[in-house]
Amino acid sequence: MCGVAGIFRFKDGAPPQREALERMVRMLHHRGPDGTGFYVTPDVGLGHARLSIIDLAGGHQPIHNEDETVWVVFNGEIFNYVELRASLEGLGHRFYTHSDTEVIVHLYEQYGDEFAQYLNGQFAIALWDLPRRRLVLVRDRAGILPLFYTEHERALMFASEVKSLLAGIGRAPRLNPRALDQLMTFWSPVSPETMFEGVFEVSPGEMIVAEADRLTKRRYWDWIFSEDGDYRQGSDEQLAGELHDLLVDATRLRLRADVPVGAYLSGGLDSSVLVSLIHHYGGVKLRTFSIGFEDDALDESSYQRQMIEHLGAENSNVFCRTADVGRHFIDTVWHTESPVLRTAPVPMGILSGLVRDQGYKVVLTGEGSDEVLGGYDIFKEAKVRQFWARNPQSKWRPLLLKKLYPYLDLSKSQGSAYLQNFFGAGLSAPDQPCFSHLPRWETTAKCKEFFSEDLKSRLNNDAMNVITSSLPAALRAWAPFNRSQYIEAKSLMAGYLLCSQGDRMLMKNSVEGRFPFLDHRVIEFANSLKPSLKMKVLNEKYLLKRAMAKYLPASIVARYKQPYRAPDIPAFFGKEGSKLEYVRQLLAPEKVRGYGYFDADKVGRLVSKIGAGRAMSVKDNMALVGILSTQVWHHLFVDNFSRNIASK
Numbered sequence: 001m002c003g004v005a006g007i008f009r010f011k012d013g014a015p016p017q018r019e020a021l022e023r024m025v026r027m028l029h030h031r032g033p034d035g036t037g038f039y040v041t042p043d044v045g046l047g048h049a050r051l052s053i054i055d056l057a058g059g060h061q062p063i064h065n066e067d068e069t070v071w072v073v074f075n076g077e078i079f080n081y082v083e084l085r086a087s088l089e090g091l092g093h094r095f096y097t098h099s100d101t102e103v104i105v106h107l108y109e110q111y112g113d114e115f116a117q118y119l120n121g122q123f124a125i126a127l128w129d130l131p132r133r134r135l136v137l138v139r140d141r142a143g144i145l146p147l148f149y150t151e152h153e154r155a156l157m158f159a160s161e162v163k164s165l166l167a168g169i170g171r172a173p174r175l176n177p178r179a180l181d182q183l184m185t186f187w188s189p190v191s192p193e194t195m196f197e198g199v200f201e202v203s204p205g206e207m208i209v210a211e212a213d214r215l216t217k218r219r220y221w222d223w224i225f226s227e228d229g230d231y232r233q234g235s236d237e238q239l240a241g242e243l244h245d246l247l248v249d250a251t252r253l254r255l256r257a258d259v260p261v262g263a264y265l266s267g268g269l270d271s272s273v274l275v276s277l278i279h280h281y282g283g284v285k286l287r288t289f290s291i292g293f294e295d296d297a298l299d300e301s302s303y304q305r306q307m308i309e310h311l312g313a314e315n316s317n318v319f320c321r322t323a324d325v326g327r328h329f330i331d332t333v334w335h336t337e338s339p340v341l342r343t344a345p346v347p348m349g350i351l352s353g354l355v356r357d358q359g360y361k362v363v364l365t366g367e368g369s370d371e372v373l374g375g376y377d378i379f380k381e382a383k384v385r386q387f388w389a390r391n392p393q394s395k396w397r398p399l400l401l402k403k404l405y406p407y408l409d410l411s412k413s414q415g416s417a418y419l420q421n422f423f424g425a426g427l428s429a430p431d432q433p434c435f436s437h438l439p440r441w442e443t444t445a446k447c448k449e450f451f452s453e454d455l456k457s458r459l460n461n462d463a464m465n466v467i468t469s470s471l472p473a474a475l476r477a478w479a480p481f482n483r484s485q486y487i488e489a490k491s492l493m494a495g496y497l498l499c500s501q502g503d504r505m506l507m508k509n510s511v512e513g514r515f516p517f518l519d520h521r522v523i524e525f526a527n528s529l530k531p532s533l534k535m536k537v538l539n540e541k542y543l544l545k546r547a548m549a550k551y552l553p554a555s556i557v558a559r560y561k562q563p564y565r566a567p568d569i570p571a572f573f574g575k576e577g578s579k580l581e582y583v584r585q586l587l588a589p590e591k592v593r594g595y596g597y598f599d600a601d602k603v604g605r606l607v608s609k610i611g612a613g614r615a616m617s618v619k620d621n622m623a624l625v626g627i628l629s630t631q632v633w634h635h636l637f638v639d640n641f642s643r644n645i646a647s648k
Helices: 018-026 081-090 102-118 162-169 177-186 236-253 269-281 301-311 322-336 345-357 369-373 377-389 397-404 414-423 435-450 453-457 463-469 473-477 480-497 499-507 520-527 542-551 554-558 569-573 581-586 589-595 600-611 618-639 641-646
Strands: 003-009 036-040 044-049 070-078 121-129 134-139 148-151 155-159 206-211 214-219 261-264 287-293 314-320 362-364 512-514
Touching: 003 018, 003 070, 003 121, 003 162, 018 036, 018 044, 018 162, 036 070, 044 070, 044 121, 070 102, 081 102, 102 121, 102 134, 102 206, 148 162, 155 162, 162 641, 177 435, 177 463, 177 480, 177 618, 236 269, 236 520, 236 542, 261 269, 269 301, 269 369, 269 542, 269 554, 287 301, 287 345, 301 314, 301 554, 314 345, 322 345, 322 499, 322 569, 322 618, 345 499, 369 480, 369 520, 369 542, 377 397, 377 414, 377 435, 377 480, 397 414, 414 435, 435 480, 435 600, 435 618, 480 499, 499 512, 542 554, 569 600, 569 618, 581 589, 581 618, 589 600, 589 618, 600 618, 618 641
Parallel strands: 261 287, 261 362, 287 314, 362 512
Antiparallel strands: 003 044, 003 155, 036 044, 070 121, 121 134, 134 206, 148 155, 206 214
């Protein structure tokens, strides 16, 4: 992966300045420490910060076609570039590098705006068509890599990270209140919104074309499911074989590199499947990286050791202490460029630091398997709640939910009331598009009780309307399970997991992550399956287990899915957390009032509750982390704009 930045001059705008472009690229050094490159004309400026993975000597960007009429800067990897190059050479195209980047300009020459359909990869592309004076921005199908843009002084500016745009603009940003409202409901803003007023993201699977005075947007790919129940045919064994072969090829392609490639090993099913595929089919030495926690409830080290011993992998492990989370939190928000509701990104940044310290630039991860193949508890919840909704007065149907969360004490008299209050959200309308996610969203939205009156007055309470209007019309005709998958992929996965917990925590240490389960062929295959092959009754990822069980220890296949979590409140108010001066300062009443996002009295009562050891609920944890990270965001990007960005 790398970092890209650029400036496109609209009609009557001033020509892009090299100095501004250089400032933008400097802010992306962590994404591309191996070199920079520029292409500047009176109409467009393209900048690139390189992390060299393929064609180490010749792959410097920007890259052009034979007659230098098409130019590109690109963040990511085109995994099928070898096959694409051979095809394009057969059509008469001539190459001057051995990089995957160069196939992009020739594909555009050959196929125009349809070029992205041919790419198997993860990418954020900026392509300049000189004769037609048009800039094309394209983001990969799943939203693995980020790409942001804004309009400023008759110019379109774009970059891999918002801090790069801010460096080009040269003034402190304002927080987007709509985005904060959405984040405090869905865990991230609804695409294309961002936390920065006036800054937007290119949505996953979207192409934006800038010409003269206009921007044209179109979606070139999306998650699509059957509207009439016409699913892929075949026996379970046959379909498991097809899935196996797809995953082998997706993994094999993602091992292509001119540098060593490793893999994350968490001890869960997905990472265990991945390292098994590398071991059996990768043709490379298996090198894995893991993280452990001092809190036994969070630690998966025993399962990691099982897989290491099972495959004979060479593994490096880093231990994350609760105090480490508090110490690394400010730096984490600097890289996420967004508030977060959980501290889970912090250990992922620590883990990528281990990868880089061991001399690796690339790791494969199991991210995406749960969304694609049906692994989350939220999908199980939705199935039980759909069953419950057929007889809302039933006393025993909601008790099925107890099986999903054995670690929750729901045996007491208040257990039934909890089930009703939490999981009963929307029970009277089970056909509404967002039915599956209402319990989660209603719980998260309780964080908004801490909003200041001023912030509330600037909101229209339309977060639910915004996300509902973003859904495709065809969604209502899909099976309920598939609706759940789509919403999860478009909200939590793309907006949070692949961004705050994924790309940003990898690239803070100049490490590229690759995601075989998010190969678009795997997604399209899974989307063609009937839901029962993804979750058979309440057995998650049924077909994946069937396809891969022979490669794994039985204990890994049978283990109960453990959600990845990290210490929240204890990281800031525990034995070590009490020593964190920034927490005290940013949560002080005068600072909370000064920033204006939250009610200082309510925040003070939360802090007192935490200090008394009475804040243990999910709501308290999310509220504390969400409030603190928003305060950190303002401290970094607004209060200290000159020091952190303008002076770079």
